[in-house]
Structures are given as structure tokens and as C-alpha cells.
Amino acid sequence: MAVATIIGGGVIGGGWAARFLLNGWDVRVFDPDPEAERKIGEVLDNARRSLPGLSDVPLPPEGRLSFHEDLGEAVQGAVWIQESVPERLDLKRRVYRQLQEVCDPSAIIGSSTSGFKPSELQEGALRPEQIVVTHPFNPVYLLPLIELVSSPANDPAHIERAKDILTGLGLFPLHVKKEIDAHIADRFLEAVWREALWLVKDGVATTHEIDEAIRMGFGIRWAQMGLFETYRVAGGEAGMRHFMAQFGPALEWPWTKLMDVPEFTDELVDLIATQSDAQSGHHEIRDLERIRDNNLVGMMRALKHQNWGAGEVLNRHDQRIKSAMPGHVDQIDDLSQPILTLARAVPLDWTDYNGHMTESKYLDAFASSTDRFMELIGCDADYIASGGSYFTAETHIRHLDETHAGARIEVRTQMLLGQGKKLHLFHRMYEGETLLATGESFLLHVDLETRRPCAPSAGIEAAMARIGEAQAALPYPEGAGSAIRKPT
Amino acid sequence: MAVATIIGGGVIGGGWAARFLLNGWDVRVFDPDPEAERKIGEVLDNARRSLPGLSDVPLPPEGRLSFHEDLGEAVQGAVWIQESVPERLDLKRRVYRQLQEVCDPSAIIGSSTSGFKPSELQEGALRPEQIVVTHPFNPVYLLPLIELVSSPANDPAHIERAKDILTGLGLFPLHVKKEIDAHIADRFLEAVWREALWLVKDGVATTHEIDEAIRMGFGIRWAQMGLFETYRVAGGEAGMRHFMAQFGPALEWPWTKLMDVPEFTDELVDLIATQSDAQSGHHEIRDLERIRDNNLVGMMRALKHQNWGAGEVLNRHDQRIKSAMPGHVDQIDDLSQPILTLARAVPLDWTDYNGHMTESKYLDAFASSTDRFMELIGCDADYIASGGSYFTAETHIRHLDETHAGARIEVRTQMLLGQGKKLHLFHRMYEGETLLATGESFLLHVDLETRRPCAPSAGIEAAMARIGEAQAALPYPEGAGSAIRKPT
Numbered sequence: 012m013a014v015a016t017i018i019g020g021g022v023i024g025g026g027w028a029a030r031f032l033l034n035g036w037d038v039r040v041f042d043p044d045p046e047a048e049r050k051i052g053e054v055l056d057n058a059r060r061s062l063p064g065l066s067d068v069p070l071p072p073e074g075r076l077s078f079h080e081d082l083g084e085a086v087q088g089a090v091w092i093q094e095s096v097p098e099r100l101d102l103k104r105r106v107y108r109q110l111q112e113v114c115d116p117s118a119i120i121g122s123s124t125s126g127f128k129p130s131e132l133q134e135g136a137l138r139p140e141q142i143v144v145t146h147p148f149n150p151v152y153l154l155p156l157i158e159l160v161s162s163p164a165n166d167p168a169h170i171e172r173a174k175d176i177l178t179g180l181g182l183f184p185l186h187v188k189k190e191i192d193a194h195i196a197d198r199f200l201e202a203v204w205r206e207a208l209w210l211v212k213d214g215v216a217t218t219h220e221i222d223e224a225i226r227m228g229f230g231i232r233w234a235q236m237g238l239f240e241t242y243r244v245a246g247g248e249a250g251m252r253h254f255m256a257q258f259g260p261a262l263e264w265p266w267t268k269l270m271d272v273p274e275f276t277d278e279l280v281d282l283i284a285t286q287s288d289a290q291s292g293h294h295e296i297r298d299l300e301r302i303r304d305n306n307l308v309g310m311m312r313a314l315k316h317q318n319w320g321a322g323e324v325l326n327r328h329d330q331r332i333k334s335a336m337p338g339h340v341d342q343i344d345d346l347s348q349p350i351l352t353l354a355r356a357v358p359l360d361w362t363d364y365n366g367h368m369t370e371s372k373y374l375d376a377f378a379s380s381t382d383r384f385m386e387l388i389g390c391d392a393d394y395i396a397s398g399g400s401y402f403t404a405e406t407h408i409r410h411l412d413e414t415h416a417g418a419r420i421e422v423r424t425q426m427l428l429g430q431g432k433k434l435h436l437f438h439r440m441y442e443g444e445t446l447l448a449t450g451e452s453f454l455l456h457v458d459l460e461t462r463r464p465c466a467p468s469a470g471i472e473a474a475m476a477r478i479g480e481a482q483a484a485l486p487y488p489e490g491a492g493s494a495i496r497k498p499t
Numbered sequence: 500m501a502v503a504t505i506i507g508g509g510v511i512g513g514g515w516a517a518r519f520l521l522n523g524w525d526v527r528v529f530d531p532d533p534e535a536e537r538k539i540g541e542v543l544d545n546a547r548r549s550l551p552g553l554s555d556v557p558l559p560p561e562g563r564l565s566f567h568e569d570l571g572e573a574v575q576g577a578v579w580i581q582e583s584v585p586e587r588l589d590l591k592r593r594v595y596r597q598l599q600e601v602c603d604p605s606a607i608i609g610s611s612t613s614g615f616k617p618s619e620l621q622e623g624a625l626r627p628e629q630i631v632v633t634h635p636f637n638p639v640y641l642l643p644l645i646e647l648v649s650s651p652a653n654d655p656a657h658i659e660r661a662k663d664i665l666t667g668l669g670l671f672p673l674h675v676k677k678e679i680d681a682h683i684a685d686r687f688l689e690a691v692w693r694e695a696l697w698l699v700k701d702g703v704a705t706t707h708e709i710d711e712a713i714r715m716g717f718g719i720r721w722a723q724m725g726l727f728e729t730y731r732v733a734g735g736e737a738g739m740r741h742f743m744a745q746f747g748p749a750l751e752w753p754w755t756k757l758m759d760v761p762e763f764t765d766e767l768v769d770l771i772a773t774q775s776d777a778q779s780g781h782h783e784i785r786d787l788e789r790i791r792d793n794n795l796v797g798m799m800r801a802l803k804h805q806n807w808g809a810g811e812v813l814n815r816h817d818q819r820i821k822s823a824m825p826g827h828v829d830q831i832d833d834l835s836q837p838i839l840t841l842a843r844a845v846p847l848d849w850t851d852y853n854g855h856m857t858e859s860k861y862l863d864a865f866a867s868s869t870d871r872f873m874e875l876i877g878c879d880a881d882y883i884a885s886g887g888s889y890f891t892a893e894t895h896i897r898h899l900d901e902t903h904a905g906a907r908i909e910v911r912t913q914m915l916l917g918q919g920k921k922l923h924l925f926h927r928m929y930e931g932e933t934l935l936a937t938g939e940s941f942l943l944h945v946d947l948e949t950r951r952p953c954a955p956s957a958g959i960e961a962a963m964a965r966i967g968e969a970q971a972a973l974p975y976p977e978g979a980g981s982a983i984r985k986p987t
Contacts, residue, residue, distance in 0.1 A: 022733065022735060057788055057789070057792060059905065060789075060792070060847070060904065060905050061792040061793075061795070061796050061847055063843075063844035063905065063907075064796065064843070064844040064845055064846030064847055064848075064849070064904065064905065065796060065799060065800065065803075065813055065846065066813070066816065066817050066820070066843065066844070067803075067817050067843055067867070068817045068820045068821050068824075068842070068843065069820070069842040069843060069844070069907070070820070070844075071820075148716040148717065148720070149733050150788075150791070150792065150795070153792060153795050153796070153799070154715070154716050154719065154720070154795070154809075155715045155716075155809050155812045155813075156711070156712065156715035156716035158712065178815075178816075179819070181812065181813070181816040182812075183711070183715045183809075183812045185708060185711050185712055185715070187703070187704065187708070189701075189702060189703045189704075191698075191701075191703050195698065195703070195704050195708065195709060195712040196712040196713070196716050196717060198694050198698065199691045199694055199695070199712075199713065199717070200717060202690040202691055202693070202694045203687050203690055203691060203726060204726065205690070206686050206687055206690045207687070207726055207727070208767065208771075210679075210683065210686065211767070211770060211771055211774065212767055212770070213677075213679075214677060215675070215677045215679050215683070216675065216677075216683050217774045217777075217778070218726075218727035218728075218771060218774040218775050218778055219727075219774065219777065219778035220673060220675070220683065221683060221725060221726060221727060222724065222725025222726060222727050222728050222778065223644070223671070223673050223725065224644065224646065224673055224683040224684040224687070224725070225684070225687065225721050225725035225726060226721055226722060226723055226724060226725050227642070227643045227644035227671045227673070228636035228642050228643075228644030228684050229636060229684060229687070229688060229721075230718070230721030230722045230723075230725065231642065231722040232636070232642070233713050233714055233717075233718030233721060233722070234714060234718045234719040234721070234722035234798060234802075234808070234809075235714055235718075235802060235807060235808045236710065236714060236808070237709060237710025237711065237712070237713035237714050237718065238688075238691060238692065238695055238706075238709060238710060238713060239695070239706035239707075239709060239710050240706075240710050245510065245637050247510060279696065279699070279700055282699060282700070283696075283699055283706060286699065286705045286706040286707065287706050289705075289707065290705070290706055290707035290710065300545055300638075301545070301548075302805070302807060303638070304545060304548070304549040304638065304641060305549075305805050305807075306801070306802060306805050306807055306808070307549075307638070307641050307642070308549050308552065308553060308641070309798075309801030309802065309804055309805055310722060310797075310798040310801045310802065311553060311641070312553065312801065313794070313797030313798045313800065313801045313848060314722075314723060314794060314797065314798065315553075315555075316797055316848060317790070317793050317794050317797055319723060319790060319793075319794055320722070320723045320724070320794070321642075321643050321671070321722075324643045324669070324670075324671045325553055325554070325643075325669070327666075328554065328666075328669040329554050329555050329556045331667070332554070332556045332557070332558070332559075333556050336556075354556070354557040355551075355552070355554065355555055355556065355557060356551035356552040356554070356557070356558075357552055358552030358553065359548070359549055359552055360552075360801060360804060361552070369866070370862065370866045370891050370894075371859060371860075371862040371863040371865075371866045372859075373862075374858065374859040374861075374862040374894075374896075375859040377859075378857070378858045378859045379555070402898070403858050403898055404897065404898055405895070405896065405897050405898070405983050406858075406862075406894075406895070406896045406898075407893070407894070407895045407896075407982065407983055408862075408893065408894045408895075408896075409892065409893050410890070410891055410892055410893070410894075413950075416548065416552065417547065417548050417551065417552065419551075419557070427985075435983065451983050452983075453983045462901075487985065491983075491985070492982050492983060492984060492985040493982055494895065494980050494981055494982035495893050495895055495923065495939050495940075495941045495979075495980060496980060497915075497975065497979070497980040
């Protein structure tokens with residue numbers, strides 16, 4: 012089992028520890044802080060909850076975590092040593108000197124520094140070539156970026172080995188080849204931070220307004236394409252050169268407090284246009300637009316599931332439209348036909364790379380129909396909060412035809428049985444007149460406390476009785492009650 | 500039907516047109532560009548593909564789109580007029596004068612300007628109070644943010660009406676109360692753009708490297724929390740004041756090219772800490788951490804489905820782990836028992852607000868097991884690319900027990916029939932020894948060209964025969980071949 016040593020716990024060191032442990036490494040922690048064990052434990056709890064499920068395959072068995080008071084013991088046999096002590100150059104240099112007296116000379120010493128250049132860290136070290144910057148982003152157990160910054164003192168093979176190990180942890184090492192204070196990402200963070208402080212200080216916006224201005228707009232965009240690729244797409248067919256011609260002049264306008272701007276020469280435009288071609292030129296602009304939109308839709312719908320940020324805005328918009336729909340079966344005039352329980356467009360994130368709606372999303376749609384049916388008979392959010400609900404015991408789906416992203420689908424629901432604790436539904440999914448699929452569900456009403464079946468409220472019983480009576484004349488559906496036959 | 504007029508087509512005007520149309524408004528376009536109809540059509544195609552599916556309810560029927568050469572005709576009866584002409588103050592002012600001679604005085608005139616202050620736009624207007632800034636973000640049909648900037652000339656009721664209309668379009672109007680060049684978001688974009696130009700010009704990083712530094716790290720973070728809330732969480736229990744004490748000093752370090760920074764006074768720290776409390780103080784830091792992680796996991800898994808950015812990194816990591824697993828049944832020694840077709844942790848985005856795995860995700864898991872089984876018998880990506888595949892015709896799921904986020908689940912698959920075009924599988928899902936659910940699937944091998952059933956390759960037939968022989972001694976599973984019974 013490979014061993015990593017974490018020098019300095021806390022949120023960043025703890026995040027590193029989690030990355031290594033959950034990818035099967037043994038981790039030894041050296042931190043004089045008596046609270047280190049508790050702090051790292053808390054980060055680990057968060058990481059165990061979120062990281063393993065990111066993978067669609069099992070991560071290796073978790074490594075062993077230990078805490079050490081002796082530095083020599085902590086680094087013994089370590090292949091990777093990660094330093095995350097406070098941002099003081101003298102302190103970091105002292106740590107390296109102590110480290111290098113006891114550690115394996117071939118181990119990689121990575122520093123989590125957000126600001127110092129590797130050559131500054133290496134100064135006065137026993138073996139400068141051993142030290143690189145490996146700057147992570149919080150939460151370290153989830154975000155992939157590591158800025159790997161080297162100096163001329165580092166051997167290329169040492170850097171390659173560092174990249175390999177980081178990649179093996181599921182990280183994305185970005186090799187920054189020219190040293191600069193604060194590397195790359197933190198220069199942007201600092202530029203935004205400085206501008207934000209001005210806006211707050213000058214009373215233009217509050218912290219809340221600034222955060223909304225970020226996450227409701229360019230923040231979502233930047234989660235999937237960066238600055239240049241985003242602008243390349245915005246520039247349209249005319250491309251990057253066109254975009255720059257259009258927005259270049261703003262450089263000379265008073266759009267930021269900070270006005271020492273590079274001169275907007277033809278040379279700079281050429282440099283950027285050429286780099287942008289190398290970066291994204293293998294995609295047509297049309298393709299990039301669709302990739303961008305697929306990404307945005309997927310992420311925004313993920314946020315919708317969490318009812319957060321842009322996702323909360325989407326839910327409110329749905330709610331507004333839904334408020335015009337019947338809230339209870341009593342508000343539906345004609346109950347003698349199957350009830351409309353879903354009407355929607357097939358979203359981009361329900362489809363595979365061919366644009367076909369994916370198998371599992373049929374159950375997604377039928378489950379929504381069941382939820383809507385429950386709501387209509389009175390098993391709504393308030394009822395569920397009071398302790399009763401329906402659990403699905405069994406589902407039978409028949410796939411009869413295909414459908415695609417953007418198609419408008421509807422589900423109509425026939426109640427086969429609604430009596431006591433039992434609810435038996437038959438959903439039919441249509442695109443226009445075409446029957447795409449049927450979904451038969453058998454549910455039991457449960458007490459959410461005991462998780463055992465029990466009778467629903469009198470109101471729900473009455474609503475089910477009304478539907479049962481109204482739909483009594485409907486023929487028993489073709490395909491209901493059928494099984495996948497035993498091969499003979 | 501409410502009417503909106505779009506002055507100036509292009510990407511931004513087209514995005515506005517799509518927002519209005521797809522939310523049921525009639526849209527009239529005025530743009531002397533002979534290409535306007537084509538350009539708006541292209542934006543509309545993208546919007547129709549992506550926007551309706553964002554909603555879980557049906558959007559209203561699409562409004563009517565028309566193009567007009569006469570300005571008076573274009574604005575007749577319009578409740579909203581959106582100006583998106585090029586960023587030249589003289590041009591914009593001329594447009595408003597012409598507009599105000601023919602439009603309804605109560606209509607809202609919104610400007611898409613990214614830079615000008617509303618009072619600059621209003622200067623010399625017939626009715627200054629009618630004009631506001633409503634600055635959108637590309638793609639306008641997806642991103643919710645609209646910076647609504649007013650001047651003292653605007654009546655509060657006019658602003659409220661603008662907010663209501665924007666909210667009705669699914670947008671998020673952020674009312675910027677103090678005018679400033681470039682409003683809020685574009686000040687940040689400009690600060691980052693300026694810093695990025697320096698980095699490219701100085702040869703520190705390429706456009707590609709800069710984009711990776713953004714989207715692999717803080718970009719994903721900013722898609723769900725902004726600058727201040729992110730730092731509040733990073734500060735931990737000690738909170739915003741602690742965070743600022745730690746990173747405030749960096750303001751005086753050479754971390755950006757642009758160094759005119761606000762003085763880091765106690766007053767400024769107080770102001771920000773107080774605003775941050777008002778913004779996020781109702782959530783404990785522990786809760787915010789989990790909300791953040793839920794959001795990140797959801798978005799990163801959405802990007803994984805698109806195999807893009809951070810999602811591509813995750814897929815590569817999975818692939819690395821998967822490469823140690825058998826690629827074909829021939830590499831599995833003992834085929835006499837059900838085959839392991841899924842082993843994973845239940846991800847955060849598979850659960851409801853209680854942390855229970857959601858009904859529809861059981862089919863997600865079983866569908867993955869079916870994919871894996873197909874792969875093992877030789878129906879892998881190459882085979883599918885060559886034109887053959889399996890389509891699921893029928894599925895029967897029984898829910899036997901509950902499970903939660905983070906639980907390690909496994910699926911083991913028994914082949915009930917694998918002969919000719921038919922494939923009949925019985926999946927059992929376990930958490931440890933507990934049987935959580937069973938999924939019975941009946942699939943047909945199809946020709947992807949004709950979409951009709953046909954025999955699979957000889958290699959697949961042979962692999963199925965091998966499994967059939969090896970599993971022949973297994974008892975027929977309890978629960979297989981059963982139906983949801985017809986109520987008696």
C-alpha cells in the first residue's frame with residue numbers, strides 16, 4: 012500500500028488526506044495541533060459522503076489513517092508528502108529542512124501554497140529539486156484542479172511522476188510552466204475579490220447581490236467552459252477575432268477600478284486567436300453551442316434537484332405554471348378517463364448520445380406521474396410531512412416505441428385499485444397519439460415512522476373511491492397484470 | 500397574448516426573442532439586417548432544443564414570431580421593448596427617440612447594454628422614466644441572470660412591473676440600485692479578462708490552460724455559491740471574519756497586475772462580515788458544506804454524462820479502475836453463479852431530501868448492470884458502433900428494502916435466457932447481505948439501422964451459450980416471471 016504523509020491538517024490538509032485514503036493510500040498525519048484529529052475527521056466525514064458515489068465503479072478499499080507526533084515516523088516510506096502549513100515563507104522553509112533530513116529523497120514534496128513560487132519555497136532547501144507546488148481547491152476531495160508549478164530546479168521525470176500520482180487520485184494536474192505569484196487561478200480569484208471589495212465598500216452591491224450576480228450567470232458558464240472558450244462561442248461563426256474586435260475597446264473604459272491594462276495590439280489579438288484555435292478549433296461553433304447547452308441544462312437540472320441557486324429559480328418558475336393546474340381530483344370535472352399526470356418536454360439530460368430517451372428515464376417519468384397522482388388524491392407535501400406516504404413495491408414497464416430530446420410527452424393514469432393501503436396504477440406514456448410505454452405500479456401506503464403499511468387518511472380513501480367509481484367503466488388495460496414469461 | 504418587441508436581432512436579441520416566445524408571448528422583431536431572420540432562427544433552434552425540457556411542467560404554447568420593417572408596426576401594443584443594438588451611446592439614444600415617438604408610453608424599454616448606465620441612456624429621451632437597463636447573459640434562453648439597473652428617473656412601480664415580467668419568463672432579475680459602469684457581473688468579467696490578457700501576453704499561460712484553471716476549480720464552485728458564500732464556508736466555524744483575517748493581507752501582495760486595492764480596514768471587514776451574516780447566517784457552516792457538496796456532486800455527475808470538463812476527468816478515473824476488471828466473460832473463471840455487474844456507492848444525486856435512494860434510480864442501476872452484462876458478452880462500444888445492440892422491451896422491478904446515500908451496493912445478474920435475438924436477465928441488488936430489489940429485464944437484439952430485431956453475432960451467441968450452460972444448475976429465481984396481480 013502506498014503511503015502519503017500530510018503535514019498540517021485543517022480543511023486543506025484534511026481534503027488531501029481524504030483524496031489519498033479514499034483512493035486506497037495509507038495516510039500519516041503530522042500536525043502539532045491537538046485538534047487535528049477532530050478536524051480531519053470532519054473533512055473525512057464529508058468526503059466519505061460525497062466522493063465514492065461520484066465514481067460509477069468501486070474505489071479501492073480505504074487506506075489506513077494514522078496520526079504521528081514524530082516527523083521521522085510520519086514520513087517513513089512515504090511516496091508523497093503534502094505540506095499545507097500556514098502561508099508564511101519562513102515557516103514553510105523550516106518545515107522543508109526538517110522534512111528533508113528524514114524523508115526518502117525520491118519522495119515528492121508538494122506544497123499547497125496559493126501564493127508562493129516554487130523557487131521561493133526551494134531556497135535554502137537540502138534538495139530543492141524535490142519540492143513542487145501542488146495547489147488544490149477547496150473542497151479538495153471533490154474539485155479536480157491541482158496547479159502543479161515547477162521551477163527549473165525540478166527534474167522533468169519528477170514532475171511526470173507527480174502528474175501520474177495526482178491523476179491516479181482522480182485529480183486534474185495543470186502544469187504551470189512559468190512561475191508567478193499566486194499561479195493562475197488565484198490571480199483571477201484575487202482580481203475578482205479586489206473588485207468585489209470595491210463594490211461593497213462603495214455601496215454598489217451587497218455580498219448577497221454580488222454572489223447572485225456570479226452564480227446566476229457567468230458562474231454556471233464557467234463550470235464547463237472557461238473564459239476564452241465561452242467568448243469564442245459568443246463570437247459565433249466569426250470567431251475569436253471578431254469577439255475581440257467587439258469587446259477589446261472596453262479595455263480602455265472605466266469598467267474596473269483597476270486600470271493598468273495590457274495594450275490591445277494586433278500582436279496580442281493574433282496570439283489569443285491562435286491559441287483559441289489550437290484549444291477549440293476542432294469543434295465547430297454550432298457543436299460548441301450544443302455542448303455548452305447540454306452542459307448547462309444538465310447542471311441546472313442538477314441544481315433543481317437540490318432546489319438551490321439557478322435550480323431554485325427553475326422550481327419557482329415551474330410552481331408558477333403549476334399553480335394554474337388542479338390541486339386535487341375534486342377540481343377535475345371529468346374523472347371517467349385516465350388522468351393527465353405528466354406533460355413535459357424530454358430534457359436534454361434524459362437522453363443518450365444519440366438523443367434517444369434513456370431507459371431509466373421512463374421510470375423517472377412514471378415516478379413523477381405517481382407523485383402527481385398521489386398529490387391529486389391528497390397525499391401532498393403537507394400530508395407527507397405529517398407522517399404518511401406511499402412506497403412503490405413493484406413496477407412493470409413495457410417499452411413500445413422510442414422518443415427524443417425535446418419531444419412533448421404526456422402520461423395518463425388509470426387507477427386499477429385504490430382501496431385501504433393498496434394503490435395500483437397503470438400509466439400510459441404518449442407522444443402525440445403514439446403510445447411510447449406503459450408503466451404499471453403497485454404501491455403501499457406506509458407510516459413513515461414505522462416504515463410499515465397502514466391505511467391512508469379518510470380524505471385519501473374518499474378521493475380514491477371517487478376515481479374508482481368514475482373509472483369503473485374503463486376496460487382493464489391491455490398489458491396490465493402481465494409478466495415477463497418464463498422461457499420454455 | 501402579450502406582445503414583446505425585439506429591437507436588434509443577433510445572438511442577444513435572438514435569445515430574448517426565444518425567452519418570450521417559449522413562454523407564450525408574441526414577438527415582433529425590428530432589425531434592418533437582412534440576415535436577422537436567419538440569425539434569430541438559429542438561436543431559436545437551440546432554445547427550442549434546450550429550454551422547454553428544463554421545466555418539469557409544460558410551458559405555454561409558443562407565441563407568434565414576426566419580422567417588421569416599420570418600427571411603428573413593430574412596437575404596436577408591445578408591453579416590453581428590448582433594445583440590443585451595438586454598444587454605441589449615440590446609436591442607442593437615437594433608437595430610443597424613434598421608439599418613443601411610436602410606442603406605448605407605459606411599455607417597458609429594456610436595454611441589453613453591458614456597459615452604459617441607465618442615466619446615460621435616458622439623457623435626451625422623450626420619456627427618460629420609461630428606459631431601464633436589463634442586461635442578460637449569453638445564452639439568454641438558458642441563464643437566469645438579468646441585471647436590472649434603474650436611475651432616479653425610474654418610477655418604483657415601473658421597476659416592479661419589469662421585475663414581475665422578467666420573473667414570469669423564468670429569469671432572475673437582480674436589481675442593481677446604484678448605477679456604475681458595467682453594472683456588477685461585467686466588472687468581474689472585465690477584471691478577469693484584463694488579468695487573463697496579461698497572463699497570455701506575458702507567456703505565463705495559454706488560453707487553454709487559463710480555461711482549465713477556471714472550469715476545473717472555482718468555476719464549478721461559482722455555479723452554485725458566489726465569492727462570499729464560498730469563502731464563508733471555507734472559513735469554517737470561525738466564519739467570514741476569520742477568512743478575511745487569513746487572506747486579507749494578500750491584498751497587499753503582488754497577486755494581480757492591478758494593484759489599486761481598497762484599504763483593508765476594520766470598517767470594511769465589519770461591513771462584509773455583517774452582510775455575509777445577513778446573506779447566509781440562517782445556515783450552519785456544516786449545512787452549507789453539505790449543500791455545497793450535494794450541488795457539486797450533482798453538477799459534476801451531470802458533466803460526466805456529457806463527458807466534458809470535470810466530468811471527463813471523472814470518466815477517465817473510472818476507466819482507470821475499470822481497466823483492472825474483466826472485459827469479457829471469457830476472463831471470468833467461475834460463471835456458475837450470478838455475475839457481478841455493478842458495484843458502486845449510492846451517489847448523493849440518486850437520493851431524495853431524506854437521503855433515501857429514489858425509486859427511478861433503481862432502474863438506473865439495473866440499466867447499468869444490463870449495459871455491463873452486454874459488454875461482457877461482447878456487445879461493447881465497438882460492437883454497437885458496428886450497428887447492433889440490445890433494446891429493453893420490458894422490465895419488472897420489486898422494491899424489497901431501502902438504501903441511502905453512500906451505501907455500497909452490488910448487483911449480481913442471472914441469465915434466464917440468452918438465445919438468438921432474446922436476452923432475459925434477472926438482476927439482484929444487494930447492500931451487504933440484504934436484498935434491496937430485483938430487476939427482471941427482457942431485451943431484444945436489434946439492427947440499429949432498421950431498428951428491427953435480429954440475431955446477434957456468433958461471438959455473442961457463443962458467450963451467452965457459455966453462461967447458459969454454467970448457470971443451468973441455478974434455481975429459477977423467486978419473483979421472476981411474476982406479475983402485479985389483477986385486483987379481484
